[in-house]
Amino acid sequence: MPTKIEKDQATGVDTTGHEWDGVRELNNPLPRWWLYVFYATVVFSIGYMVIFPSVPYGDGYLKGTADYSARVEVEKDLAEAKAAQGDILARVAESDLETIRGDQNLLAFSIAGGGAAFAENCAACHGTGATGGPGYPNLQDDDWLWGGDLNAIQTTIRHGIRWEQNEDTRYSEMPPFGDGILDRAQIAATTQYVLSLANLDHDAATAAAGQTVYAEQCAACHKADGSGDPTLGAPALNDAVWLYAGNADEIATQIARPRHGVMPAWDNRLSPVTIKMLTVYVHELGGGQ
Known part of the structure; x- marks a missing residue:
């Protein structure tokens, strides 16, 4: 049906020609304040494109006149945070595990840092709550395959379980008693x-x-x-x-037919300080000895 533009008798405003169920759409202009805001956003966006990084092209992008980079700002913030933690990280590095556990500041810092390391490296197997699952030990209880004191936990983290790439890995193997040992x-x-x-x-x-x-x-x-x-x-x-x-x-x-789990060694994957903090965090989960 062709559109029919006509003047609305009640308002004197032209219609758009669109009609729904007998209701005609009036062709009123947009409010001036709305137009001004729209024009202002256009001007602002053009100015933003000139000053800050914006439109990508090829392998690059418009870098802007302000020479600003969010990545540089993030790297700067990370460097400042690392520098602010320098003193306490040095104290963790030079302290043994028992000393860390006995110092409230070092303990709190290590639990926070160890928790972050656990979430990033350990939660995939042991779960975000460290409750484990079939084949993955629960770290919240007081059952420990290789011991639950600080040194035992640190050794397990450093060298792993049945991790052949580490010569000091924890290793034990239950024989398959169904292969002729027992009927x-x-x-x-x-x-x-x-x-x-x-x-x-x-x-x-x-x-x-x-x-x-x-x-x-x-x-x-x-x-x-x-x-x-x-x-x-x-x-x-x-x-x-x-x-x-x-x-x-x-x-x-x-x-x-016994099953045997494998845990990677973290000695060459995490820094000694991170391993210390991770050890303290796991120990403090509730099952440490």
């Missing part, structure tokens, strides 16, 4: 005994048979009472904290 009945019996150690539902008669197998095959690493051995990275079996298992089927699978 199915022995694995089932040992599973029931492990459940009994953790005070979980189990078959008492089968667990009694598994106790003998456990004493012969498992106690050397996990201890007779199932309390584990941090010097070997052998987990405690007498509590409800499990890395890979938690029920009879999972325990039997772990006995027969």
